[in-house]
Amino acid sequence: MADSPQRIDRPLSPHLQIYRPLFTMMMSIVHRITGVGLYFGMAILVWWLLAAATSPSAYATFAAVAGSPIGLLILFGFTWALLHHALGGIRHFIWDFIHGFGPERVLLAKATLAGSVVLTVVVWIIGLALKG
DSSP states (O other): OOOOOOOOOOOOOOOTTTSOOOHHHHHHHHHHHHHHHHHHHHHHHHHHHHHHHHOHHHHHHHHHHHTSHHHHHHHHHHHHHHHHHHHHHHHHHHHHTTOSOSTHHHHHHHHHHHHHHHHHHHHHHHHHHHHO
């Protein structure tokens, strides 16, 4: 009978306790979270389209919910998620061409965050101005 092999103690894979969270890591996580948020946010878009196609009372119900403070907050967050995810996609597109992996990777991540915030505010200012 052969002796059983001795267990070899191997190092564990590094985990979050070892790695210091970097800005680019956090932006990657936020990109995924916004993707999930957009998936669920499509229900709002479908509700809006169905309400508009169904009847004036259905649309009035949607408008009342969407125009409430919580509704506006959700729509603002949806707008930010959409713009943030789109800019993150552009960042990933740049990476597909093997650019932006040097020191500029942090700049691209910061530009994604800043751009999404600024564009969200600009879109809402324009939207509210057009609404009257």
